[in-house]
Amino acid sequence: MRVCRGRGVGRHDLGFSGVDMRISALIGLIFVLLVGCTPEPTPKPSSEKYTKRIALTYDDAPRGDGSVYSGVDRTSSFIAQLEEANTGPVAIFVTTRGMNKQEGRQRIEAYAQAGHLIANHSDTHMWASPTPTDIYIADIDRAEEKLEGIPNRRPWYRFPYLDEGSRGEENRDLVKRDQLRKALADRGLISGYVTVDTFDWHLDRLWQDAVKRGAKIDTEALSKVYTDMVLDAAEHFDVMGQEVLGRRPAQVLLLHENDLAASFTVDLVRALRADGWTIISPDEAFADPIAVHLPKTGFAGMGRIAALAADAGYKGAEFFDHWSADEKGIETRLADDGVFTESVDINK
Numbered sequence: 001m002r003v004c005r006g007r008g009v010g011r012h013d014l015g016f017s018g019v020d021m022r023i024s025a026l027i028g029l030i031f032v033l034l035v036g037c038t039p040e041p042t043p044k045p046s047s048e049k050y051t052k053r054i055a056l057t058y059d060d061a062p063r064g065d066g067s068v069y070s071g072v073d074r075t076s077s078f079i080a081q082l083e084e085a086n087t088g089p090v091a092i093f094v095t096t097r098g099m100n101k102q103e104g105r106q107r108i109e110a111y112a113q114a115g116h117l118i119a120n121h122s123d124t125h126m127w128a129s130p131t132p133t134d135i136y137i138a139d140i141d142r143a144e145e146k147l148e149g150i151p152n153r154r155p156w157y158r159f160p161y162l163d164e165g166s167r168g169e170e171n172r173d174l175v176k177r178d179q180l181r182k183a184l185a186d187r188g189l190i191s192g193y194v195t196v197d198t199f200d201w202h203l204d205r206l207w208q209d210a211v212k213r214g215a216k217i218d219t220e221a222l223s224k225v226y227t228d229m230v231l232d233a234a235e236h237f238d239v240m241g242q243e244v245l246g247r248r249p250a251q252v253l254l255l256h257e258n259d260l261a262a263s264f265t266v267d268l269v270r271a272l273r274a275d276g277w278t279i280i281s282p283d284e285a286f287a288d289p290i291a292v293h294l295p296k297t298g299f300a301g302m303g304r305i306a307a308l309a310a311d312a313g314y315k316g317a318e319f320f321d322h323w324s325a326d327e328k329g330i331e332t333r334l335a336d337d338g339v340f341t342e343s344v345d346i347n348k
């Protein structure tokens with residue numbers, strides 16, 4: 001549902017004038033809010049302001065063998081899932097040290113040949129904040145070199161751990177963050193920011209562990225947890241985006257090239273569409289005005305919309321936190337749904 005909160009518009013006017021250039025549409029929204037949150041006007045599907053749009057992006061490819069899929073099989077299965085789901089292009093953010101592994105480069109080329117977009121997620125996946133700036137930038141450059149010759153490249157850099165160099169007391173002055181921003185700009189790169197963050201990596205790890213210890217796995221229930229995790233997170237940041245920006249920005253979903261993606265992407269995309277989302281290309285998502293609206297805050301770990309919310313003065317765990325980005329929250333949901341059942345060895 002649409003935001004029917006005068007506060008959202010106030011924040012927009014105070015903090016974000018100039019973000020949304022469609023002034024006439026904004027005046028229309030203000031009018032609607034002033035006259036009392038009536039259900040009119042009906043959102044027009046053709047209007048970006050009211051359309052739930054989300055781009056799918058996957059980090060850390062090519063990841064190594066897991067207990068469900070080998071790396072090579074995972075890539076094949078994932079590409080097949082994306083094709084069956086008819087997603088169009090998704091973004092694959094490559095950690096290029098993985099390209100040294102067996103068939104690592106071929107796996108990235110396979111994504112590109114399937115029409116997906118290839119971008120930089122560093123060579124060795126370091127935290128930016130504790131790493132000397134020159135070493136960190138050299139790692140970005142090394143990744144760009146290794147990606148040379150791969151089709152469908154895009155000039156996007158995704159910070160590992162969403163650490164943009166502003167964590168910790170020693171980086172509070174934001175000098176390192178700004179040096180890294182300048183380094184990206186000097187190279188013609190933009191931050192491949194996210195707006196919808198989930199802990200899919202934690203859910204995947206729990207699944208891998210359950211397989212290893214021989215637990216019985218309810219695959220349908222696991223898919224439902226994965227899907228609900230993403231749906232609820234998307235809803236959370238959709239509401240936040242409207243609250244903070246007074247419009248619906250194109251969302252950028254952060255997931256990982258893991259066995260969950262290789263197994264449940266068809267289910268996930270079906271559920272997103274049933275919930276009113278349109279899957280868009282990352283090209284469209286990174287053309288949103290928030291792509292050039294660099295946050296002032298050093299708070300970067302929950303993505304671009306959360307950072308812009310912090311800039312606008314929003315505070316508190318209640319506003320920002322969500323079970324999809326919480327290890328305990330995910331574990332509770334798995335237990336509640338009985339996804340893993342421990343097997344009993346009768347010979348013991």
Ligand SMILES: [Zn+2]
Pocket residue numbers: 059060121125160161
């Ligand atoms: Zn990563």
